[in-house]
Amino acid sequence: MNKNIQLDKARKQKNGGLADKEDFAKVRLEINGRPIIRAIFPATSLLEFIREELGLTGTKKGCDLGDCGLCTVLLDGKPVLSCLMLALDAEDHQITTIEGLTNGGELHPIQEAMLKHGAVQCGYCSPAMVLNGVHLLDTHKNPDQMAIKEAISGTLCRCTGYTKIEKAFLAVTHQKGAKV
Numbered sequence: 188m189n190k191n192i193q194l195d196k197a198r199k200q201k202n203g204g205l206a207d208k209e210d211f212a213k214v215r216l217e218i219n220g221r222p223i224i225r226a227i228f229p230a231t232s233l234l235e236f237i238r239e240e241l242g243l244t245g246t247k248k249g250c251d252l253g254d255c256g257l258c259t260v261l262l263d264g265k266p267v268l269s270c271l272m273l274a275l276d277a278e279d280h281q282i283t284t285i286e287g288l289t290n291g292g293e294l295h296p297i298q299e300a301m302l303k304h305g306a307v308q309c310g311y312c313s314p315a316m317v318l319n320g321v322h323l324l325d326t327h328k329n330p331d332q333m334a335i336k337e338a339i340s341g342t343l344c345r346c347t348g349y350t351k352i353e354k355a356f357l358a359v360t361h362q363k364g365a366k367v
């Protein structure tokens with residue numbers, strides 16, 4: 188638990204477990220296309236908001252310090268580390284988590300390619316990897332291997348050695364190229 192949240196909890200405990208009304212702040216944002224308005228402790232990180240308030244546990248918590256990249260979500264289409272950002276700072280922005288990618292139960296092409304190429308082992312890094320891939324494909328017409336390496340460089344994977352993830356991304360790039 189980060190220090191800010193501990194402070195909020197301590198403040199709550201001083202009132203015998205009850206929070207004062209003024210301890211809360213209202214946040215309004217959009218998650219996976221759904222408008223959300225909630226009253227939260229101001230120090231709630233975006234990661235805690237997504238996982239604990241909304242129950243969207245596809246976004247993973249690793250270091251909680253900005254080092255592992257596992258908590259990556261897309262903010263207005265760009266990858267951000269949700270453990271380093273306050274939920275209040277996401278006010279009026281659009282957030283996409285891994286749960287927002289499936290279209291009527293259909294997997295995103297990046298997800299399909301990762302499964303096909305054995306790029307998912309324990310799966311803990313996979314939501315962040317997939318979202319990095321979505322951003323890469325949205326911003327590069329034809330990303331090469333260097334661009335792929337750069338896109339996933341901030342996200343730790345302890346299982347795959349990264350090669351299979353890179354192969355999966357390259358396969359989607361080639362498919363995309365074939366369709367153009």
Ligand code: FES
Nearest residue numbers: 249250251256270
């Ligand atoms: S949990 Fe956010 S970077 Fe590690």
Ligand code: FES
Nearest residue numbers: 309312344345346
């Ligand atoms: S698949 Fe296990 S950490 Fe990447």
